[in-house]
Amino acid sequence: MDYDVAIIGAGAAGLTAAIYAVRAGKKTAVFEKLVAGGQIVNTPKISNYPGTPGISGAAWSQALEKQASDLGAEMIYDEVLQLEQVDNGFKLSTEDESYTARTVIVATGLNERKMEVPGEAKFIGRGVSFCATCDGSFYKDKTVAVVGGGNTALSDALYLSDLAKKVYLVHRRAEFRGEFALQEKIKTRKNVELVLGYMPIEVVGDKRVTGLKIREREGTLEKTLGVDGIFVAVGKIPSNQLIADLVELDEAGYAITDDKCGTKTPGLFVAGDGRVKELRQLVTATADGAVAASSAIDFLA
Amino acid sequence: MSVTEITSAEEFRKVVLESQTPVVVDFNADWCGPCQMLRPKIEKLAEGGAKIASVNIDELDDLAEEYEVASIPCLVKFAGGKEIDRKVGLLPEKKVAKFVEDTMVGSDEAEVEEA
Numbered sequence: 001m002d003y004d005v006a007i008i009g010a011g012a013a014g015l016t017a018a019i020y021a022v023r024a025g026k027k028t029a030v031f032e033k034l035v036a037g038g039q040i041v042n043t044p045k046i047s048n049y050p051g052t053p054g055i056s057g058a059a060w061s062q063a064l065e066k067q068a069s070d071l072g073a074e075m076i077y078d079e080v081l082q083l084e085q086v087d088n089g090f091k092l093s094t095e096d097e098s099y100t101a102r103t104v105i106v107a108t109g110l111n112e113r114k115m116e117v118p119g120e121a122k123f124i125g126r127g128v129s130f131c132a133t134c135d136g137s138f139y140k141d142k143t144v145a146v147v148g149g150g151n152t153a154l155s156d157a158l159y160l161s162d163l164a165k166k167v168y169l170v171h172r173r174a175e176f177r178g179e180f181a182l183q184e185k186i187k188t189r190k191n192v193e194l195v196l197g198y199m200p201i202e203v204v205g206d207k208r209v210t211g212l213k214i215r216e217r218e219g220t221l222e223k224t225l226g227v228d229g230i231f232v233a234v235g236k237i238p239s240n241q242l243i244a245d246l247v248e249l250d251e252a253g254y255a256i257t258d259d260k261c262g263t264k265t266p267g268l269f270v271a272g273d274g275r276v277k278e279l280r281q282l283v284t285a286t287a288d289g290a291v292a293a294s295s296a297i298d299f300l301a
Numbered sequence: 302m303s304v305t306e307i308t309s310a311e312e313f314r315k316v317v318l319e320s321q322t323p324v325v326v327d328f329n330a331d332w333c334g335p336c337q338m339l340r341p342k343i344e345k346l347a348e349g350g351a352k353i354a355s356v357n358i359d360e361l362d363d364l365a366e367e368y369e370v371a372s373i374p375c376l377v378k379f380a381g382g383k384e385i386d387r388k389v390g391l392l393p394e395k396k397v398a399k400f401v402e403d404t405m406v407g408s409d410e411a412e413v414e415e416a
Contacts, residue, residue, distance in 0.1 A: 125389025
């Protein structure tokens with residue numbers, strides 16, 4: 001076996017698991033397809049993680065990655081495409097390589113849900129964005145649409161209303177799911193227009209986005225909002241495709257685990273946002289990482 | 302070689318548009334977390350011989366507008382003064398390496414152009 005513990009995903013959960021595993025003397029590798037940190041790298045300022053008020057998500061992620069690799073975790077920047085059970089452990093395959101490990105901690109987190117309408121994919125980076133705080137500044141004095149009805153959509157609309165000339169907030173239901181306080185704040189913004197009961201059906205543009213075509217959810221009325229940018233905030237989906245056959249998933253695709261992050265497959269653990277739980281925050285992700293690593297260490301004993 | 306920090310439109314013209322070999326431009330900003338995470342990988346590739354320039358979109362917003370950069374990080378490849386390819390958002394390290402491959406001094410293309 002190449003490793004005692006193989007961790008898939010170098011976000012908050014995965015890297016914390018790595019710290020615990022290497023400190024317990026286990027040979028540990030962390031696989032990451034993009035960059036360390038995961039979703040938190042998009043957060044300009046972390047305000048609710050104990051002990052580091054105001055740190056940026058990127059700085060926090062870099063510090064965490066350094067901590068894990070300084071302690072001896074091996075960072076492998078490659079995407080695990082297949083995970084299978086073999087005698088006494090697991091085999092992880094990337095495009096060109098394969099690795100074996102006695103235990104695996106899956107910490108692959110969540111991905112942005114897409115609108116799944118024509119034009120969306122084509123205009124990503126040319127007017128379609130999944131991150132208001134990343135791309136908002138490109139829309140100073142322009143017109144944008146935010147699609148969604150949860151906390152992310154509401155905070156995106158608020159954030160963008162300080163920059164853009166006009167913000168349409170498009171939501172398919174008559175009421176928002178997001179926090180009451182955010183909803184109240186939205187109402188005070190004169191440049192935010194609520195477009196309720198409509199769903200997006202097409203992103204329109206030539207070289208760049210020029211509009212968002214929408215349709216009544218309970219009707220047939222269609223119209224096109226003239227916008228320069230579209231911010232998609234329609235939720236997130238767990239990235240659990242890799243373990244679909246090895247782990248029980250709930251209807252929404254989240255991994256069902258016991259309270260030690262264990263799954264129905266012995267030696268396979270799930271940590272972080274991708275598992276069924278109440279609160280998905282940095283602090284619960286790191287807690288999961290510690291718990292999953294400790295379970296893996298027990299399993300190896 | 303390290304990443305060339307572009308500080309003016311004039312410098313952009315000299316370093317990127319008038320380059321005899323392909324150049325990849327990393328459009329980024331200080332407040333962009335994913336850009337910060339990408340940066341060490343870009344630097345490593347530049348040290349390995351790739352020709353990469355960096356444009357801070359807050360300081361040079363005219364350039365970002367001219368090349369229709371609407372989401373960062375955004376890597377744009379220029380050859381012969383024109384955009385020939387771009388990648389938006391974070392990419393796997395291997396794909397970034399592949400994207401900058403033909404800017405390598407010593408790559409076939411570069412040698413031909415320099416000859």
